[in-house]
Amino acid sequence: PPVVRRTDYRPPAWLVPDIALDFDLDPATTRVAARLEVRRNGGHDAPLRLDGAGQTPLAVRVDGQAINDWRIEGEDLVVPLGGDAHVVETEVEIEPDRNTQLMGLYASGGNLCTQCEAEGFRRITFFPDRPDILSRYVVRLSADKSRFPVLLANGDPVASGDLPGGRHWAEWRDPFPKPSYLFALVAGDLAVNRGTFTTRSGREVQLGIWVRAADLPRTDHALHALKLSMAWDERVYGREYDLDVFNIVAVDDFNFGAMENKGLNIFNSRYILADPDTATDYDYDGIAAVVAHEYFHNWSGNRVTCRDWFQLSLKEGFTVYRDQGFSADQGSAAVKRIEDVRGLRAAQFPEDAGPLAHPVRPDEYLEISNFYTATIYNKGAELIRMMATILGPQAFRAATDLYFDRFDGTAATCEDFVLCMEEASGRDLSQFRRWYSQAGTPRIAASIEHQPGGGRATLRLGQHVPATPGQPEKQPMVIPLRLRLFGAETGRPLTDEQLVLLDQPAETIVFEAITERPVLSINRGFSAPVIVESDRSAADLAFLSAHDDDPFARYEAMQQLMLDTMVAGAIEGVADHRPVVSAVLNTLEDAELDYAFMAEVMLLPAESFVGDQLAVVDPEAVHRAREALRRAIGRGLLDSWRHLYDVLQQGPYAYTPEAKGKRRLRGVALGYIAAAGDPEAGALAFRQFEAADNMTDRQSAMTVLANGDFAEREAALDIFYNRYSDNGLVLDKWFQTQALSTRGDTAAVVETLAAHPDFTLANPNRARSLIGAFGANQRAFHAADGRGYRFLADQLIALDRLNPQTAAKLLPPLGRWRRFDEHRGTQMRAELERIVATPGLSKDLFEQASKSLE
Ligand code: DPP
Ligand code: ZN
Helix, strand or coil: CCCEEHHHCCCCCEEEEEEEEEEECCCCCEEEEEEEEEEECCCCCCCEEEECCCCCCCEEEECCEECCCCEEECCEEEECCCCCEEEEEEEEEECHHHCCCCCEEEEECCEEEEECCCCCHHHCCCECCCCCCCEEEEEEEEEECCCCCEEEECCEEEEEEEEHHHEEEEEEEEEEEECHHHCCEEEECCEEEEEEEECCCCCEEEEEEEECHHHHHHCHHHHHHHHHHHHHHHHHHCCCCCCCEEEEEEECCCCCCEECCCCEEEEEHHHCCCCCCCCCHHHHHHHHHHHHHHHHCCCECCCEEECCHHHHHHHHHHHHHHHHHHHHHHCCHHHHHHHHHHHHHHHHHHHHCCCCCCCCCCCEECCHHHHCCHHHHHHHHHHHHHHHHHHCHHHHHHHHHHHHHHHCCEEECHHHHHHHHHHHHCCCCCHHHHHHHCCCCCEEEEEEEECCCCCCEEEEEEEECCCECCECCCCCCCEEEEEEEEECCCCCECCCCEEEEECCCEEEEEECCCCCCEEEEECHHHCCCCEEEECCCHHHHHHHHHHCCCHHHHHHHHHHHHHHHHHHHHHHCCCCCHHHHHHHHHHHCCCCCCHHHHHHHHCCCCHHHHHHCCCCECHHHHHHHHHHHHHHHHHHCHHHHHHHHHHCCCCCCCCCHHHHHHHHHHHHHHHHHHHCCCCCHHHHHHHHHHHCCCHHHHHHHHHHHHCCCCCCHHHHHHHHHHHCCCCHHHHHHHHHHHHCCCCCCHHHHHHHHHCCCCCCCCCHHHHHHHHHHHHHCHHHHCCCCCHHHHHHHHHHHHHHHHCHHHHHHCCHHHHHHHHECHHHHHHHHHHHHHHHCCCCCCHHHHHHHHHHHC
8 A cells, every 4th residue: 555655745736615515315325416616726737636435426517517538546536627716516326334434424323424534535425535625515414304303514504494205404504614524414313412602702602412312311411511611712722612503423333532523523422421320430531521622623623724644643632732631620630640641651652662653743654544543642742731831831822822823724734833832932942843753752861969968969861762663763852851859858848840851862950958868859740751760769769659749740659669569579579569568558648638649649550561661571470460569558458448448438429529539549449458358358349339329339349350259250240231231331341341350361251252242343332342451451462372362363354344443443462572572472473464464454454563563
């Protein structure tokens, strides 16, 4: 397949300022008539070239006349045109029912819906399907009225009416020019939860959350989150909504989490539907975050869009940064930051260290769907955060205002964004731009030396950016490090917090009048997405975990202490657990801390993150070391855990920050009681499982049971399955919990579950709940006999035939073969080779598998 390169960008030869679409909708055969008003862009004599995928034109007309000198090249429709402005009409037929890729127009749960980002629109009609072509859309839909009583599209509704033969029609008009990837329609039998929002300039917007009727009671949380998001974007970024209606539709079959189509967001139902019985606190938080994310795209993505797909992080990194800010403002900012960093370390750091590493602004791709990655989204958000840190809040807001005003209604680049940051602040970000072009997670070496008599402390900082595919040599980055020194004896801060911009390979910073031995608190708030290697002792880390005034740094110190302990355990087979146990006790006894924060601090880093610290990952040794530490924390503090478990018991369910914090910490306590080997643990967990009036408590109890050998284990899984067998989203949890189990038989259990009647590759959520979760389970996936690798490859080859995009997303665990021993690595490579050699492979899976072999 051909490589697409960033430097090959050329402005479009033809523009399409206006388009009218007419859909004669039917699941088996939908007829699409398109009327494009095209305009020659600049002096050239190139024909009009329209992207297509899978259709053949039934008719082509130019200025009202049927023509026959059009031709098909590859999948493009090429139309020779003589003048500078023409009307080009095409008609095609497509088959939504047979669309298993879930790109373009497809059927889900009896309804019809679309997904066009990145290149799905070409599967609907012939069009120059690139984000720098902005058009005003008028869309007419007609369909059978009883099967599809609701007809929605982008923009505002214009008119509707009945047709003969039990059909009806509706017309929608979107006045804002938009790229084709933001096009959407929905036809279905849907119920709506309506609300209104009055913008700050006094316009009333009609809001609607559309779902199947039975799900209506699960939509209040999403509607509430939408209103909060609309108010937040006005307050924090000065951005107001611009249409008269804003609709969200939930569908069960969806590749992404959700999609920000102008005025008509389409969501994976898992990011809309919630009630206490079926959704956990994490689900509630995730829903609010994704509703906010897609809403915020209305400005960062829709009003200002991307010039080409290499600029994807322009909208995604920025919008993730915006949704993170929104979530931080809804509850504990410290806990939100911890969760985001945990996610970055779980997904983005391994990506940046592996064969699929790519810059935040990539240079080339085979298939753009493969670049909706943690690097583009989450590292991209860290880049925006670093610029906000460097500029300070006022200049940053001035810069985003400038960006939105200057580029409103256009397709922009990452460079445009950085230029606005510079212009509004007067700062030079030349060297900072390397964050966009260089892949790899920088490593920072930090050590501090103190002259006890003289009072002078010398901090030495060094940076190193590792080689990544295609980038053997790296230049130094600008790394904003918030840091502070604390006195090891008194626990008092010895300096103010400083923001150091490390921009050299090595730098020395001198502090005078340091009267006691200093302990270094560095990368506070995770001010840069880097790995810090310091020589801080276990005692210093324990000290920081108790005394640091930056909540993230406290968490980080504890994590580092736990990590060092598990790494020692994995390498040497034994480790001194006492510093961790006493640091955890200190945290438990700190009355100032809120519950959610305590829970985060006391959770052990995941096995995969421990593995990332080793030269060669030994999954069994990591598992043993982690379990040993869990047992030591459980046993050493069993009375405290039992006490905590009792006092954190709550009355009826409430969704408040305090109640959420209690549930989270109580879940952690239950986990440690079980880890201690308490003979009562199984019964305790089962009681919680049965008595729970909410999914958070029920699932945390089931997880404890699923990870152990308890007599109650099977019963809990069966009860859960039977209780929720008609709710797909909850069944996903049932599959996922088993696929994530830390037990030794998990690989075999997962194989059995893949043959379960409720398992299907056709639904992306279900596929991810089993196969995705299994790939993230280091111990089970890397079973020494290679059965995990074989299983994943089999599943990916099967899934690729249905849905290449989702298959390719699940491949990365196989690509990490360099990190494992020869025996495992050889088996992983063999499976990758088997995938690459599969006839008819998609370019999505081919790109990921072949790059993983390099
Ligand atoms: N819908 C996806 C997102 O919002 C892609 N734009 O990130
Ligand atoms: Zn997005």
